[in-house]
Amino acid sequence: MSRSERDLEQLLSEQLAYYRARAPEYIETAFPELGTETFDAARRELAEVVDRFAPRGDVLELACGPGTWTPQLLRHADTLTSVDGSPEMVRLAAAAVPPGSVRFVEADLFRWRPDRRYDVVFFGFWLSHVPLERFEAFWSLVAECLKPGGRVLFVDDAFRTPDELVEGERSSLIQRRLTDGRTYRAVKVPHTPKELEGRLTEMGWRIRVAASASGPFFWGAGTRAQYVRVPGYDPAMITKLDFVAIPSRDAKRARTFYVETLGLRPDEHAQAECWAGQTCLGIWEPERLGMPFAPQKNGHLALHVDDVDQARAELEAKGIEFAGETLDTGVCKMAFFTDPDGNDLMLHGRYAPYE
Numbered sequence: 403m404s405r406s407e408r409d410l411e412q413l414l415s416e417q418l419a420y421y422r423a424r425a426p427e428y429i430e431t432a433f434p435e436l437g438t439e440t441f442d443a444a445r446r447e448l449a450e451v452v453d454r455f456a457p458r459g460d461v462l463e464l465a466c467g468p469g470t471w472t473p474q475l476l477r478h479a480d481t482l483t484s485v486d487g488s489p490e491m492v493r494l495a496a497a498a499v500p501p502g503s504v505r506f507v508e509a510d511l512f513r514w515r516p517d518r519r520y521d522v523v524f525f526g527f528w529l530s531h532v533p534l535e536r537f538e539a540f541w542s543l544v545a546e547c548l549k550p551g552g553r554v555l556f557v558d559d560a561f562r563t564p565d566e567l568v569e570g571e572r573s574s575l576i577q578r579r580l581t582d583g584r585t586y587r588a589v590k591v592p593h594t595p596k597e598l599e600g601r602l603t604e605m606g607w608r609i610r611v612a613a614s615a616s617g618p619f620f621w622g623a624g625t626r627a628q629y630v631r632v633p634g635y636d637p638a639m640i641t642k643l644d645f646v647a648i649p650s651r652d653a654k655r656a657r658t659f660y661v662e663t664l665g666l667r668p669d670e671h672a673q674a675e676c677w678a679g680q681t682c683l684g685i686w687e688p689e690r691l692g693m694p695f696a697p698q699k700n701g702h703l704a705l706h707v708d709d710v711d712q713a714r715a716e717l718e719a720k721g722i723e724f725a726g727e728t729l730d731t732g733v734c735k736m737a738f739f740t741d742p743d744g745n746d747l748m749l750h751g752r753y754a755p756y757e
């Protein structure tokens with residue numbers, strides 16, 4: 403059952419209230435069910451993962467808690483910024499490192515925006531507390547925090563005790579209890595390494611998620627797929643495509659087509675711009691600038707849809723004529739058409755998994 407935004411906001415506030423109240427007992431009450439031996443082995447294993455990853459340069463730690471990882475990150479980092487929503491946790495973390503060595507920020511991660519970019523973003527035991535409804539937004543935040551080519555490392559677990567599962571196994575809502583008996587609702591998404599890796603791959607990340615040998619833990623390390631290192635490629639110069647130009651003889655007609663017929667998101671500020679997901683289409687009229695008009699040919703913009711056949715049928719019902727049959731390349735489908743200016747477009751959907 404999907405939660406309303408208001409319920410979700412309340413749940414996230416309660417989760418933060420839980421960690422605020424739990425701060426003094428956080429370390430002693432972590433994973434009592436595992437037993438000291440397993441817990442210590444897992445801690446050692448995860449600490450080795452962090453050392454092998456070597457979080458160098460400018461490092462950002464999200465949801466730092468009482469400083470579980472902060473001193474270790476500091477040993478590798480040139481600068482370290484650690485963010486947490488609980489002032490109680492931030493105080494404990496600050497006490498775990500030399501004064502002034504870490505920039506601490508007290509902020510709600512579901513609202514916070516970075517004021518700079520980092521070489522590494524790290525989060526320990528945080529991702530499982532991000533509800534699936536906010537998963538994509540959280541990863542957009544991670545992307546926003548990273549310098550071009552920056553790296554991500556996270557460690558986490560999917561551990562939920564039977565008495566926490568107040569809504570059953572399938573729900574990510576759990577109830578946690580403090581030693582004084584107070585109970586709080588919280589989120590614990592039981593990610594598995596394979597599912598999580600696949601989800602991130604689909605979102606444009608190249609992150610390997612691996613299970614730990616000891617305990618129910620896992621970690622993920624990687625980067626944005628676009629920054630996977632290619633010899634001779636310098637990610638520092640061109641970092642992304644800002645917009646795709648759409649030449650038109652009638653910008654108003656073109657905008658109506660893209661926004662009303664195709665359903666692209668109109669830009670809030672610019673009349674001549676609209677958005678296909680993260681890509682901005684900038685409509686312009688060459689003739690107004692004294693240039694001859696020519697439509698874009700053979701460079702079809704591949705507009706992503708999940709189901710090409712269904713989307714084609716919907717657009718045909720709106721009067722769009724497609725050029726020929728839908729092409730099935732063996733990994734994806736393409737259905738070709740043009741906008742009112744004759745610019746080449748296609749509906750595109752890949753059905754084969756990326757390898």
Ligand SMILES: C[S@@+](CC[C@H](N)C(=O)[O-])C[C@H]1O[C@@H](n2cnc3c(N)ncnc32)[C@H](O)[C@@H]1O
Pocket residue numbers: 414417418421422464465466467468469470471485486487488491509510511512525526527528531
């Ligand atoms: C499971 S603890 C992880 C702490 C630490 N990283 C570790 O590995 O032990 C989750 C942390 O998230 C913080 N937190 C919870 N909700 C938050 C929010 N909305 N914004 C920022 N931090 C939040 C809590 O205060 C807590 O320190």
